[in-house]
Each structure stands twice: as C-alpha cells, then as structure tokens.
Amino acid sequence: MLKTFFSNWKRRIVQFISLGLIGEWSFYGIFRCPFAVPYIGCGNCPVIQCPGRSLWLWSWILIGGSVLVFGRAFCGWICPGGLVSEILSMGSFLKSKLKKRVSAGLAYGKYFVLVLALYFFFLAQNPRWAIPIRTGDFFKSVGLTVEHADPVWIYKILFVLAALGLSLAVPMFWCRFLCPTGGAIEILSRFSLFGFLKNARCSDCDQCRHRCHLETRPSEINCVQCGDCKESCKPNAIEWKSPLAPWRNPDTNFGSGQARSANKPHFL
C-alpha cells in the first residue's frame, strides 16, 4: 500500500512541501475560521494568527493561474485537503464499488455546495457564524470556538469532517462529490492549456480507472492531473497534451469507443 502511495514520489514531495506551506491555513479554515465561507474573506479577518491573512491573495492568484495552465492539478499536487483525503482513502472499503452512474451523479454535489458558498459569500456578505478567537493556543481556541459558535457553524464543520471521513468508505468522497473549490476548479479547467488525455489507442479497458484514487480517467470528471495512471495504461494511451488544441494531437481519441466529450474536462 505504501509502495503504491509513494510510487509517484515527485507528487508526494510537492504535496508534503505544500502541506508545510499552507497546511496550517487549511486547519484554521476548517476549525477556527468564523466565517460561513473560509479562505476567501481573509483580507479583513479578525483571526490574527491565521496564516491565510497573508497568504490568501497570492494563493488564489496562483491557483487561478495554475488552473488555466494545468487544469485541476492544484487538487492533485498542492491541496492539503487532497493529501489528507488520499491518506484516508488508503483504507477505503468501498473501492471501485460505486457504480459509474452513481459516482457521476454524486459529482454534481460539489457544484451545489459551490452555489451555496457563492450565495453566502456574495449575497449574504459571508456571515460570521462563530466568535473569532483572534489569537490563542490552537486546540484551546478550537474548543472555545465550538463552545460559542452558532449551531450552523458546528453543522458546517461536522458536514466537512464527515465528508472527509467518508473517504474511509468511498475513496476521496469529499474531493469527488462535495468540495466547492474542486468544483470551481473543475469548471475553470475546461479552459486549461495542458492535461493528461487519452489518445486513439485507448481500448476502454479501464485500467487507469482502477489505478486512479479518484476512480476516474484522464480528462474525465474529477481527474486531478496527478499522472498516477500513466504507467498503468498497457496500450500507452495516456499522454500529457493540450486539450485546447486537439488538431495538434492527431492521436487523440474522439471517436471509437467513447464520446468526444470524454477527452474534455467535462462537468455538465
């Protein structure tokens, strides 16, 4: 299991470095952020200790840029939430058990959560659902936050934790089905310059899907451009290409055996 986990060691190194850089912010966002939508109202946040106050602007600019170039690679290479989900998913007991149609249907959940988040951020002015513990020991502050939070804040946290925890049953549950950031990135990644694509040699054997921790295939919904599946493809049908320039990739498979949309980062 560990061998598989570290097989794409370059990705793991990048993930652990980014865990060191933005992992603390992720924890603050989940456990101490007083706002309905964390990570984006950081510019005038009262939680002095949260690293997000200094990180948020550049982080979002870089994420936006990375999406336009590499699609959902942020999820596969950078996001600490993705790494945690992957670690939890190592023990999933419902691996490959979810029907493709069910999985595809549940994947719309993240757009629903995204719409909710956009509503709270833009229309409801990102309400504060908890008392901000401006500074203090992390765990004691979490305790105080929970003690004095509006129940809706507690439900939100329980929802996120439960969805993350569900990775123990269904691999990458939160990332595949509910994460609003993943949803937003998935939409934008339609316009990305590069990504892993299947070419005409693809025989639909689904070996890549079996290898994929998100149970998908290159450029299909939820593909996070991790590249883990590349070696699993016997006909060597997985390539790093530009989905925006299929004419430059004559091998790209838009015909036999799969819909043209299969090679687009489709979400609709």
Add this chain to the structure above:
Amino acid sequence: MAKDRLNRRAFLKAGSLALGASIFTGASAFAGGFTNKTLQAWSCGGLAEAFQPANHAFEQKTGAAIAYTGAFAGALGKSLLSGTAETEVFAPRVLELARKLRAQGKMRWFEPLCFTRYVVATPKGNPAGIEGIADLSRDDVRTALAPDASPPGGKASLIIMEKAGVVEKARKNAVQSGDCVQTAMTTLADGKADAAVIELRISRLPCFAGRLEILPIPEKYIPPAPVPFTIGMMKWAKNLDLAEAFIEYILSEKSQRFFEAAGFIHARSSEGRRLTHKYGVTDA
C-alpha cells in the same frame, strides 16, 4: 482576598526596589526570574494588538512564556463564569464582567487597564466633507454599519448614533449593515461609504493604516459600558509572583505605548486617571 492584596503590595514594593536597582545596574528587574515558567493570560480580543507586543516584551524581559488568548470578552467571560474554562490572568472589557467574576470568587482582584475611544471614521481625504457625527444625518452621507457584530462593538455604535440623533438616517443610508466591523470598515476604506462610528482601535489595524480619517465624538454621546477594560488576577493563577509581575508590567509605563499605539487610553496616563475616576473603575 485581603492577604492577596497585601502580598501584592509587598510584591510591588519589592518590584519597585528591584526596578530602582536595575536602573543603576542596567539589568532588567525580572531578567531571567521566570525562565521556563508559563502564564496563561486571556483578554478581550480588541486588546490583542496591544497585548501581543507587550507579551513579547515581557517574555524577553523575564524569560517567562505567556500563553495568550484574545477573543470576544463576553464569550471568554461566559466560559469562565460557567466554569468550562480557566485562566490565570484575565483582561475583560466591561466593568460589570470583572465585578461578576470577583463576586463569584473567580477573580482575586482587578485594576483599571485602559479605555477605548469611539470616533467617526471617513475614507482617506474625507470625500464627503464630514465635520462631525451630526453629519451622519445628511441625506448624501452613505454609512457603513455592523449592528450584528459581537456586542458591544456594533451595538455601542448604534447607541452613540442614537444619542447624537442620527441613527435613523444612518440606518437608512447604510450601504452595509452586517455582522463584522472589519468588513464594514473595508467598505469604508474602499470609499464605498462616507462615514462610520467605530472604535479608534479599528483604524489602527494594519489593514486600515493610512486608509481612514478620524473625527472625535463628544464624550456625552458615548455609553459607559464598553469603554473601560480591566486586568485581574484569577483564582487559578498558579504562580502568583509571575502573574503579579505580568499584570504590573502590562500596567507599567513601558506598556503604555503598546496600548496607545493600538488606539487605547492607558489607565496610568493622565487622561486614563480621569476616566478611571469618571467611570468608577474600582475593585470594590
């Protein structure tokens, strides 16, 4: 309790002697005295910008570590009153809270610490030409409010506007009316509103530095409850000497600059002494 006070006086006396000696020797009065000792100190979150550098200076001076929490004093006070949490030193806003903790025997004693100031804030350059709080009733003045912010933050501003007879217009002309003072102030600093009633401390936050202009508000409009802050020794203080030394440091002239810089009037300044008297901030 009386014993605590006596101990405290004795300590202060010893402290002043040590301080005097240190002036001659050039050494710190407490230097190294509390190395590896930890003190848990809580304060109203609004004081965090003053406490953080003051704590740091105290730590450097004494070698002690201050485990500091700054949050809405009402919430911290509730935890302390209900017994779900403990701390060794507590600096709450609202005199009543300190008195309640004293009455319950959870606070041994307290001293006046500082006072907040309410002001009218405008964006840099004061584009609407606001001259005072009365102008908040002008039809063309857009206001930014945060009535639902943790009390007394938002509510105190409304009371001030009410006393000044401008609250109705201010509410009507509000371009923002949410639950976060800092969000409202961003609207103001961005020039999307013309005026707001805020605590001076908000204008001193790094994110607003140099982006707002400040006009005073006559004291008669300011409700007394949110103005005074106190600092007290809790019954849970494990090392009384350390707790005393910390409180005395926070109340010392050396700490005054941190509080003034963060927008407060320190209790030991001459204005602070006047306000201590005015608001009756005594540990009775």
